Amino acid sequence: MRFAIVHSKLIPDKLLTSPEITLPISSIDQIPFNQMNLNYSYNIELQQQLIGKQLLLDDLAFPIEELQEHYENGCLIYRKGISIEKNKPACTRCGNKDKHFFAHFPCSRCGEDCLYCRKCIMMGRISACTPLISWTGPTTLWEMNSPQLSWNGSLSEGQQTASQRVVQAINENKELLVWAVCGAGKTEVLFQGIDTALTSGKRVCLATPRTDVVLELTPRLKNVFPNIQVASLYGGSEDRHLNAPLTITTTHQLLRFYQAFDTVILDEVDAFPYSVEETLQHAVRQARKQSSSMIYLTATPNEKWQTECLQGKKEIVTIPARFHRHPLPVPRFQWCGNWEKLLKKNRLPQNILQWVKKRLDANKQCLLFIPKIDKMEKILPLIRTLNPNIEAVHAEDPKRKEKVMAMRNKETPMLLTTTILERGVTFPNIDVAVLGAEDRIFTESALVQIAGRVGRSWQAPSGEITFFHYGKTKAMIRAKNKIVKMNEEARKKGLIDY
């Protein structure tokens, strides 16, 4: 779209009544904005859809005339979808500045060879002539009937300490890293903090990289906050326009928010590949209000985070023990020789076969992690000679959900899996092994997460975790050390009884 500036107002070319010089929005130096007209009767539906958001014209089912009227009355702003400084483009929505992620196309909206961002294209194309639209008009506060929280559970000692720190960070608009071991019960640690935020009229966002987690957390939070609206956002979800006090979203959908939240809770910070971290940081920065709090949750903070915490640059609270007061299972390393070579001859290392057999004989369910899908497909028939009901699962598996369910229902004795099941899933009483733990895909954080699948329930608080390898890696050693250290810390603090 092209705009002209007439009487210090931005006017879309379609609405011009006289011939003017028009430009794509990114070529306009200063975009004029208007003072809010307090007497203007704005469209409440538009307000609800646009509060705290940054959307494209295509995202909004309102005529341009109506949007323009709201702009002229100071209720919305147009921002440049792509800003160009010193000849270098930057995408306003996703923060992309990498020239490899920009391309040109012949644009029918501005009639020019238009530059667009490839990095966030799956959320609708942003190009040099695209305005990003946000609400600047009146905002309504939530009406809260306190108390909000309806939960009768109790917190462990470790959870209690962390919960208090979360409340404090939210009240003081600060940042806090909650480092909780796998199985510590981190969601419960948030309840009090979210409640505090909601009762003081704050808008809360809980963001996580994976849709699975959004789907799992939504009913849990609706359950403990039954009197409020909870928006659940992921690709294709129906709550897209729901303006709720509590939003649970994939980090991806966060890109549509602008100065929306007083409190952002970012779950599984460690689950991001390094390459998307910058986009994520940008998304979080944009989605937060200027004065806001930020809670990061992780079981495996990366090096950078750990150093920053040690140096006191970041506030941190740890939950070193699980809620059931048993220590974390410590991985055992077992050399299994050149298993890939053996696999080419359709054979498996003896100690792995023994490991599997022992569990099948004892009727104990188990997971075997394998670094690659093609390897897994070769291993499956070999292992099935021990029991034909053994299954294998990977990320693109159309029967993924059914297979996980069958494992939960104890219909499957054993599941072979790629890293897809490294986090998020809980099977009550299992042993876990990794085959080829030396593979690069098994990072320190992946291995800690995998070990964290064992011994999660009250009924079965222990279990075995074995790393079968063809040469120890730094990641393996670090993962083990980290688990041992957490157990030590928990013992020192009196959080473990066994």
Ligand SMILES: [Zn+2]
């Ligand atoms: Zn972008």
Ligand SMILES: [Zn+2]
């Ligand atoms: Zn264009």
